[in-house]
Amino acid sequence: MKKFLLIALIVTIISCNKKEEKKHPHDHPHAMESEEFYKDPKNPLNKLTYASKIDFSCKMDISKYGVSDTVTYKGKLYGFCSSVCKEDFMRKPDEYLSKNQK
Template sequence: MKKILVVFSLAVLLSCNKEEKKRHPHDHPHSMESENMYKDPNNPLNKLTYASKLDFTCNMDVSKYGVSDTVTYKGKLYGFCSTVCKDGFMKKPDEYLAKNQK
């Protein structure tokens, strides 16, 4: 009985220590940790200055992972990880901006 309890305890401890991959919150084909998502120095969009370093739709740090789409809204340039996120932002931009003001 002690062996079963020890094995069960170890299994619980090991399963709790599993590092879960941080998946992108939308149905994008990439995860936030995938190598191809890191900021590509050859992408001209990554060289621009944005009003925020976050993609307001999914809260991905575009300064770290890079930008694949942009929009200018009320005179400010915003970067997004994908067209899906940009389109989501454009459906209710004032709501996203109000929620993300500090």
């Protein structure tokens, strides 16, 4: 019985020490497949000037993680980490903008 408990303890310790997978800063249902592209300094979208450094949909810092999609709304350019976030923003842009101007 002691051997079984020792083995269970060792397995538990080993499984707890596994390196955590790299996760996206938010939980939208899109994958990180394009992450390497939009973090790339050669990505032309990262060279543009945006009205905000934050993706309003998921609150991700686009100045840190990069941009994969954009939209111009009321004369201002906004960057997003994904088309999912852009589409979410476009459903209710005034609501997102009013929340983030406080």
